[in-house]
Amino acid sequence: MVCVDSEAVGHWAEVNGVPYVSYADLSQRPEVAELLNDAFIRVNKTLTEGLQLRRFVSLHKEFDPDDGEITRTRKLRRKVVEERYATVITALYDGSSDVHVKAIVTYETGEAGSVDRTLLVREV
DSSP states (O other): OBOOOHHHHHHHHHHTTOOOSSHHHHHTOHHHHHHHHHHHHHHHTTSOGGGOOOEEOBOSSOOOGGGTSBOTTOOBOHHHHHHHTHHHHHHHHHTOSEEEEEEEEEOTTSOEEEEEEEEEOEEO
16 A cells, blocks of 8 residues: 655656646546556665565545544554455455545544545556
8 A cells, every 4th residue: 555745746747747736636647546556666676576566556635643544743544444455455356457445634623524445456
């Protein structure tokens, strides 16, 4: 599972003429998936076969302290992520080509909402 860096990838998108309106839109663009894939191929060259990345999902939202997925110091809360994204983790290993997720999102105003998305599982 990957959460793209909105600042870095957003800058890349602007330089390369890739239009987007939100983080969710940017993270699901085919051009961004190709950028990630190229990065994973480079990383895989440095890893032994057993550690190489084979599949990935670009998440539609960043991990957020307000949603309990990371701490305020940006440390991942593994148990929360494992529970909240169990269907995504399963899809990465079971051969699925996509996965439907429903996420609870806490906005800056404190209000909560939900987002329904179908995310593509991509091969490296």
